[in-house]
Amino acid sequence: MLKISVIISALLVLQVALWAGQAQEAPKTPPAEEYKIPPEAANQPNPVKPTAESLAKGKKIYGYDCAMCHGESGDGKGDVEMKGMPDFTNPATLKNRTDGELFYIIRKGKGEMPPEGDRAKPEDLWNLVNYIRSFAKK
Numbered sequence: 478m479l480k481i482s483v484i485i486s487a488l489l490v491l492q493v494a495l496w497a498g499q500a501q502e503a504p505k506t507p508p509a510e511e512y513k514i515p516p517e518a519a520n521q522p523n524p525v526k527p528t529a530e531s532l533a534k535g536k537k538i539y540g541y542d543c544a545m546c547h548g549e550s551g552d553g554k555g556d557v558e559m560k561g562m563p564d565f566t567n568p569a570t571l572k573n574r575t576d577g578e579l580f581y582i583i584r585k586g587k588g589e590m591p592p593e594g595d596r597a598k599p600e601d602l603w604n605l606v607n608y609i610r611s612f613a614k615k
Contacts, residue, residue, distance in 0.1 A: 512588070514581045521577035525603035527611065535608025538601055542593065543609075551612035559589060565612035579606045 525531050539547075546555040546562060553562030563570045571579070583602050586592030593602060 514578050518581040519575050519578045521575075521580065523576035523580070523603050523606055525600060525607060527607035531604045531607045532611055534601065535604035535606070535611075538597065538605045539608050543605075546590070551609065565609055566615065568613040571610065571613060576603075576606050576610075579609060 540549075544555060546557045546559050547565065548554040548562070551565035553564045555562070565571065580599075580602055582590070583593050583605060585594075597605075
């Protein structure tokens with residue numbers, strides 16, 4: 478009977494040790510996928526001219542959907558604190574981005590930024606692209 482008690486105790490100690498070892502292992506997360514914008518989307522020209530009317534429409538959408546994270550003035554300092562927010566007031570920020578790329582990012586989302594998807598008409602998103610570009614010109 479003593480032999481069985483020793484074996485059971487040893488098995489329990491082994492089980493606890495194995496469980497503790499598993500609990501300390503960090504969960505493995507898959508590597509983040511590279512964010513790629515299809516060339517046909519990147520090369521898409523903006524069909525909406527940046528008129529005063531376009532900028533006013535873009536400003537309205539920006540105020541509803543973007544300012545909370547990107548900041549009212551586009552400086553990346555919104556009410557919701559997020560790391561790595563771009564500063565649209567800096568001309569270098571969007572210098573190497575096409576309007577098609579901006580449209581794609583707004584439509585599809587990127588990282589923690591949710592996609593606009595089909596909630597807005599394409600023309601509205603092009604107005605938003607024009608408005609975002611206007612931050613660097615102020």
